[in-house]
Amino acid sequence: SQTIHQWPATLVQPVGSPLSLECTVEGTSNPNLYWYRQAAGRGLQLLFYSVGIGQISSEVPQNLSASRPQDRQFILSSKKLLLSDSGFYLCAWNLPTGTQYFGPGTRLLVL
């Protein structure tokens, strides 16, 4: 069966510091991978998605970037965090035309 992991679970970072969130999927090959952010007010915002290694599509221009160095690994990064980057970050995967499944999420607080 497939599982999706995210770490860290919780992160408190000062403004201006770098960020690296990691997501890995097990039990499948060539998944589509996604990063979402959920700020206060609970709406889900799609940040990035990837259909293959090195292929990244950005939905919203911002202070963040994403990379996919391996088939089942998806990384969300920032060089300098802003207060507005605080939120709940969710990684998700699906096979083409399949159901999207979500990881446990990372709560990021930027102070």
Next chain:
Amino acid sequence: AQKVTQAQTEISVVEKEDVTLDCVYETRDTTYYLFWYKQPPSGELVFLIRRNSFDEQNEISGRYSWNFQKSTSSFNFTITASQVVDSAVYFCALRGYSTLTFGKGTMLLVSP
């Protein structure tokens, strides 16, 4: 462009009441998929159900049931005999030929 509307932002019920969560969608895609997810206080989005646009058969799973009406572009979710553990935010979502589009969610609070 795709759009999903969950007009109910918050619903409060007492345990054992039935509750229906509304979802209305817009899409120009001829083939699409509809989903419901549950987000408990822990935060993880839990997949509940998926329906294909060509399958309007309603579905019942235990206390959960879903009513898909293509004529009114609605995909409503009913919880029968609600329980405290049903308290969560529920999201309706739509995927056509591109990425998944979520509604803003409905927070359901079930009190004992």
